[in-house]
Amino acid sequence: MSANAVSSRRALLGALTGLGALAVTGGVTSVRAAPSRLSKPIPSTGEQIPAIGMGTWITFNVGDDPVLRAQRTEVLRAFFDAGGGLIDSSPMYGASPRVVGHALAALGRPAGLLSATKVWTSTVADGPAEIARSADWWGVETFDLLQVHNLLAWEGHLETLFAMKAAGRLRYVGVTTSHGRRHGELARIMERHPLDFVQLTYNAVDRAAEDRLLPLARERGIAVIANRPFRRGALVDRAQRRPLPAWAGELDCATWPAVLLKYIISHPAVTCAIPATSQVVHMRENMAAMTGVVPDAAQRRRIAAAVSDL
Amino acid sequence: MDAVLSYNLTDLVPFGPETYHRLFARLNAALWPGPLLLPLVGAGLVVLAWRAPRGAGRVTAGALGLAWLWVGWDVLLGRFGPLLWAAPYAAALVWIQGAAMLLAGALAGATPARRGPSVGHGLGLLLALAGVVAWPLSAPLSGRPWIQAEVVGLAPDPTALLTLGLLLMAGGRVRWGLMVIPVVWLALSTAVHVAMAQV
Numbered sequence: 001m002s003a004n005a006v007s008s009r010r011a012l013l014g015a016l017t018g019l020g021a022l023a024v025t026g027g028v029t030s031v032r033a034a035p036s037r038l039s040k041p042i043p044s045t046g047e048q049i050p051a052i053g054m055g056t057w058i059t060f061n062v063g064d065d066p067v068l069r070a071q072r073t074e075v076l077r078a079f080f081d082a083g084g085g086l087i088d089s090s091p092m093y094g095a096s097p098r099v100v101g102h103a104l105a106a107l108g109r110p111a112g113l114l115s116a117t118k119v120w121t122s123t124v125a126d127g128p129a130e131i132a133r134s135a136d137w138w139g140v141e142t143f144d145l146l147q148v149h150n151l152l153a154w155e156g157h158l159e160t161l162f163a164m165k166a167a168g169r170l171r172y173v174g175v176t177t178s179h180g181r182r183h184g185e186l187a188r189i190m191e192r193h194p195l196d197f198v199q200l201t202y203n204a205v206d207r208a209a210e211d212r213l214l215p216l217a218r219e220r221g222i223a224v225i226a227n228r229p230f231r232r233g234a235l236v237d238r239a240q241r242r243p244l245p246a247w248a249g250e251l252d253c254a255t256w257p258a259v260l261l262k263y264i265i266s267h268p269a270v271t272c273a274i275p276a277t278s279q280v281v282h283m284r285e286n287m288a289a290m291t292g293v294v295p296d297a298a299q300r301r302r303i304a305a306a307v308s309d310l
Numbered sequence: 311m312d313a314v315l316s317y318n319l320t321d322l323v324p325f326g327p328e329t330y331h332r333l334f335a336r337l338n339a340a341l342w343p344g345p346l347l348l349p350l351v352g353a354g355l356v357v358l359a360w361r362a363p364r365g366a367g368r369v370t371a372g373a374l375g376l377a378w379l380w381v382g383w384d385v386l387l388g389r390f391g392p393l394l395w396a397a398p399y400a401a402a403l404v405w406i407q408g409a410a411m412l413l414a415g416a417l418a419g420a421t422p423a424r425r426g427p428s429v430g431h432g433l434g435l436l437l438a439l440a441g442v443v444a445w446p447l448s449a450p451l452s453g454r455p456w457i458q459a460e461v462v463g464l465a466p467d468p469t470a471l472l473t474l475g476l477l478l479m480a481g482g483r484v485r486w487g488l489m490v491i492p493v494v495w496l497a498l499s500t501a502v503h504v505a506m507a508q509v
Contacts, residue, residue, distance in 0.1 A: 058509060061325045063392050065332055094324045094393040179321065232320070233509065278328070 037083040037290040040271045042172065043221035044196045049114055051265040052290050053086030054079050054283075055227060055276035060089070060096035060103075071278065073103040078280045080110040082287030088199070088225065088274050089138075090118040090149050091130055097137040105139050115140050116197075116225075118149035118176060124156030131164075145197055147174035151182055151189070158193060172196035178227050180208050187212055195222050202226040202270065203235060204263045204307040214269035223271040226264045230275060235260055238310045245306060251299060252292025257282070261289035263303040266296075323505040325393050330506060331449075333389055334465060335458045345446075348463035352442040352472055359479040360435065362423035367480055368415045370423075374473050375411030377463040378404050385466060400498075404466065407491040411473070414484055421488070424481035431479050438475025441468040470495045 039048040054076075062068035079087075089097045097117060104113065117134050119127045131146060146161050148154040154175055164170040174197030177186050183200075190198060190213070198217060202209045206228065217224045230236045239256035253259045257275070264273040275286045295303060338345040355373060358366045382404035390397040414420040426432065445468040446459035462468040470492040477485040477492075 058324055058326050061393055062329045063333065063389070065329070065336065068329065068332060092324070092395060094395070096324075098392070278326070 037287075038265060038294060039290075040223075040265070042196065042223045042271060044172070044194075044223070049272055050083050050085040050112075050290060051270075051272055052084065052261060052287055053088060053114070053116075053225070053272045053274040054084060055274040056087065056089040056096040056100055057093055057276055058232075059276040059278040060099045061094040062099055063095045069099055069102055072099055073106045074280050075278060075283050076100075076103040076110075077107055078283040079287065080107065080112060082284060083112075083290065084287060085112050086114040086116055086145075086225070086272050086274065088116045088227075089134075090120055091134055092118070092120045092149060097134055101137045101139040109139070114144045116145035116147065116174075117143055118147045119157050119161070120149035120152060122153050124153050124160065127157050127160045131160075142169050142171075144170075145172040145174055146170055147176045147197065147199055149176055151175060151177060151185060154189065158189075162194075172223075174198055174223075174225075176200070176225075176227070180206055183208060183213055187216055190216050190220055190222060195220075197223045197225060197271075199225040199227055199274075201228045202264055202267070202273075203229050203231060204260055204304050205231065205235060207304070210267075214267060218269045224269050226270050226273040229261055229264050229273045230257065235307065235310075239307065242310060247299075247302060250293065251295055254288065255285045257285045258289040259303055260307070261286060262293075262295050263300055263307075265289065266294050266300055318505075319501045320505040320508050322396075323502050324395075325506075326509040327506045329393065331454055331458045333393075334460050335455065337385065337389060337464060338457050338459065338461070341464060344464055345459065345461045349442050349446060349461050352438075352462040352468075355472070355476060356435070356438045356442060359423060359438070359476050360426075362425045364423075366423035367421040367482070368418065370415075370476050370480070371411050371421050372415030374469070374476065375408045375413075375415055377469050378408030378411060378473070380408075380463065381466045381469055382408060385464070403491055403495070407473075407488075407495075410488055410491075414488060417484075419482065420484045421477065421480040421482050424479065426479070434475045434478025434480075436475070437478065438472050441471030441473075441475060445471060466495060467499050470499070 038051040040051050041048050060072050062072060087100060089100055091097065104110070115138060117138070119131055121127055121130050135141065135143065146164070148157040148161070158173065161170060161173040165173055174195055175186065175189055176199035177183070178201045180201055186198065186200065189195070198213070200209050200213055203226070214224065236257055239260065244256060248259050251259065251262055253262060261273055261275065264270055277283050277286060351373070355370050359370055382401040386397050386401035386404055424431070441462050446461045449459040450456050460468055462472045474489055474492045477489050
């Protein structure tokens, strides 16, 4: 996606799913979403993005292995075929950014991409060069979203990122944390800086963000990316030892991953969840969570109770 | 620092078992017939350490030193470098070991060959054979293709096992110092394998 344009497909998605998104924002009633994919608005601009994105930690770190690169390209194809948009990576993820770039090139630079990576260096002065290197790996001129990775040297990097945004070389600025770490510090940053995005760990088990960070994000108009939606697969492994509950059908969920993801993206403050996978079949399962019923508050409680009992 | 320490190792290993094992398959294919010949060289070093002729200690230390240097260059820096931000640090550790082994080989009597039997000698023989024979066999025995076998001289884990084994079979006080990095390496590698098993 160009730095200044919202794709027509994304606009169409937004229009089609507006009703569902509104229902989610209310978060109190069960509403059958429009018969397409759930998208959610980025509060700072109103731009709608698909509620399921893609992470690249481990799964896309395959080096220059041509067989694995081809497989990951098919995963990415399935992602875009199912209406995916946001792809998140980091210079910390080894070869993942390069493999993403390879796959995007192989797919002909699909429309609808929202490119998101991070700046990850303890030396603030090295940030611009690292960002330029990341752009080269991805094969993009500019990123849609740049985030300070795990709050590393965040004050200096935020200055850099806000300057890039002011110069029109970046659309969105964010910071990330994971594993429930440093929530207090993250909250202070959210209160004091005009962030577009925050990224944090949120899933049906790791719910600490519900107390302060998610309400604060709504209050401050900050989009939220939920990482570790499956606790790196552990939640899915645990869940799949049990049969899918009958009530999953009421949520239009055919798999446990869809149930787990619907819990996340049905939170009013969450904009997007970013599961990672190396398999096309799992990608399709993940993306299916964007369709059908959006769980209401009671259904969310039922999901959380079921998962905590696993 | 507290934030770093709060991570589990599983949060710091950025690749999965598929990438890891295929890396060694591609390495073996690229360096063929090295994966076939180097276990024979490793076995020859074990025989040399067992029979303990004059000068055997210098030969084994020198050969292992070259193996460590190669592993640091090719495997850690060249192949894992793009996958793992910590790879250059791991390569540096391995090069220190390689240089130390070469130095020990150059110094007469640093790691003299020693005839058994003793507990250390027997344990060393077991570890050396584990590196030369058992470690490569672990690929087919766990259902993976032969081409993914990690062999001594080309992969760090079996090289560390062979080094520890031969140093236990050797004599001299220097050998204890030379065991530190192989032990640290095997501990790190075990942790990485545990992390990969959780992917």
